[in-house]
Amino acid sequence: MITKRRITPLYLLILSFSLLIGLLAFSTQSVQAAAPANFNPDNYAVNAKAAVVLDAKSGQVLYAKEASTALPVASMSKMISLYLVLKAIDQGKIQWTDTIAPDEAQAALSEGTELSNVPLTAGTAYTVKELYEASWIYSANVAVMLLGQKVAGSQANFVKLMQQQLTDWGIKDATIVNASGLNNSLLGDLAVPGTGADAENEMSAYDTAQVAQHVLADYPEVLQTTKIAKQTFRANQAGSFEMTNWNMLLPGLQMYDASLAIDGLKTGTSDAAGECFTATLKVNGRRLIAVVMNAQGAADDKTKRFVATAGLLKATLASWQYDTVLTAQKALPNGQKLKVINGRQKYVTLTAAKTQKFWQLRSAASTQGQLKLKKAYRQGITAPVKANQVIGQYQLAKPDYIFVQAQPKTAVMTEKAVTKLPWYQILFNKIF
Numbered sequence: 514m515i516t517k518r519r520i521t522p523l524y525l526l527i528l529s530f531s532l533l534i535g536l537l538a539f540s541t542q543s544v545q546a547a548a549p550a551n552f553n554p555d556n557y558a559v560n561a562k563a564a565v566v567l568d569a570k571s572g573q574v575l576y577a578k579e580a581s582t583a584l585p586v587a588s589m590s591k592m593i594s595l596y597l598v599l600k601a602i603d604q605g606k607i608q609w610t611d612t613i614a615p616d617e618a619q620a621a622l623s624e625g626t627e628l629s630n631v632p633l634t635a636g637t638a639y640t641v642k643e644l645y646e647a648s649w650i651y652s653a654n655v656a657v658m659l660l661g662q663k664v665a666g667s668q669a670n671f672v673k674l675m676q677q678q679l680t681d682w683g684i685k686d687a688t689i690v691n692a693s694g695l696n697n698s699l700l701g702d703l704a705v706p707g708t709g710a711d712a713e714n715e716m717s718a719y720d721t722a723q724v725a726q727h728v729l730a731d732y733p734e735v736l737q738t739t740k741i742a743k744q745t746f747r748a749n750q751a752g753s754f755e756m757t758n759w760n761m762l763l764p765g766l767q768m769y770d771a772s773l774a775i776d777g778l779k780t781g782t783s784d785a786a787g788e789c790f791t792a793t794l795k796v797n798g799r800r801l802i803a804v805v806m807n808a809q810g811a812a813d814d815k816t817k818r819f820v821a822t823a824g825l826l827k828a829t830l831a832s833w834q835y836d837t838v839l840t841a842q843k844a845l846p847n848g849q850k851l852k853v854i855n856g857r858q859k860y861v862t863l864t865a866a867k868t869q870k871f872w873q874l875r876s877a878a879s880t881q882g883q884l885k886l887k888k889a890y891r892q893g894i895t896a897p898v899k900a901n902q903v904i905g906q907y908q909l910a911k912p913d914y915i916f917v918q919a920q921p922k923t924a925v926m927t928e929k930a931v932t933k934l935p936w937y938q939i940l941f942n943k944i945f
Contacts, residue, residue, distance in 0.1 A: 567722050570730075603732075628695065652780060669707075687716040688713075696713045698710060735778070774795060778792065844928065882907050882908060908922045
């Protein structure tokens with residue numbers, strides 16, 4: 514006979530509580546999956562509209578302020594343009610010794626004293642190498658426009674290449690209207706047809722940092738140029754011009770700080786963008802990237818982006834240290850073990866397949882992680898067990914340890930082999 518369960522108030526309370534716990538667990542997982550807009554571990558407020566600091570190789574984010582907000586980037590967009598120049602050289606499409614001659618309109622724009630330019634003469638041939646160096650060191654706008662023209666045949670085609678490159682990198686929210694980063698209103702007839710009269714390149718701090726990541730990963734030789742503090746454009750030739758790098762944090766320049774070994778990358782300035790800077794440096798063997806957008810301060814203060822960048826980097830390094838979280842062939846933190854079914858040992862110790870390092874907050878006792886077992890092993894592993902058998906993966910558990918790319922994961926293995934019990938012992942255990 515089937516009897517009906519009596520629904521008591523206590524039963525309803527237990528059922529409701531269970532549902533609530535389930536919903537909370539689901540909600541927590543959903544929230545943790547999304548990176549917060551701001552990550553400020555040491556309550557440091559950078560004096561800029563947006564900023565980010567991340568590890569160039571792993572993409573681990575150490576600081577973020579409004580880092581997902583698209584803002585004008587001005588000449589920091591030259592990092593994309595010059596990446597494409599290096600790519601074209603790498604593919605053999607152009608050579609360092611190839612030449613480009615500006616037309617009358619381009620030469621006239623290069624003479625504009627209100628813009629960052631090396632002066633060019635119409636009809637004069639300039640090498641790719643000369644224009645490339647002027648673009649990095651002096652942020653020469655017409656120089657980079659000529660390079661884009663050499664690579665793609667026209668400004669319009671080059672802008673399409675820039676947009677496609679960003680798409681290939683997974684950057685979807687950027688706006689690219691020209692090669693230089695100038696506001697279109699300053700380009701006049703040299704603006705790309707179909708782009709707005711007052712349009713300007715825009716990207717978020719995250720996106721700008723990712724561009725720098727790709728530049729440094731694919732063409733680390735850029736640092737040989739970006740670290741140059743002073744150089745003469747077309748030395749010992751007609752039209753020579755003394756260039757001083759706009760990056761004042763380089764050795765020998767006004768804002769140099771011996772505690773920060775900054776060797777690049779790119780500044781950017783416009784009325785809409787304000788004072789911007791993408792910086793990079795190595796700290797104990799790890800390369801960091803810092804992006805500061807629209808540094809705040811007095812309008813006539815041309816050092817505020819460097820003050821903001823230096824302060825941000827020092828605060829970040831005071832909060833973080835790069836250290837080992839997992840050691841290859843060593844037990845996981847907290848000595849995590851896995852149940853062994855029908856084995857001579859009831860548990861097997863779990864180890865990391867490789868050494869894994871992260872930036873860790875100095876204020877934290879240790880970096881916490883979580884073990885994610887393969888589905889087949891969630892109830893335990895059935896003997897016999899092989900040594901170094903991969904049974905899952907280990908990854909950081911803290912939701913505020915953010916990575917621009919996918920968070921690194923480390924394979925987890927069994928420490929040693931476990932033999933199976935004889936059949937009679939297994940039967941005895943099942944009975945008793």
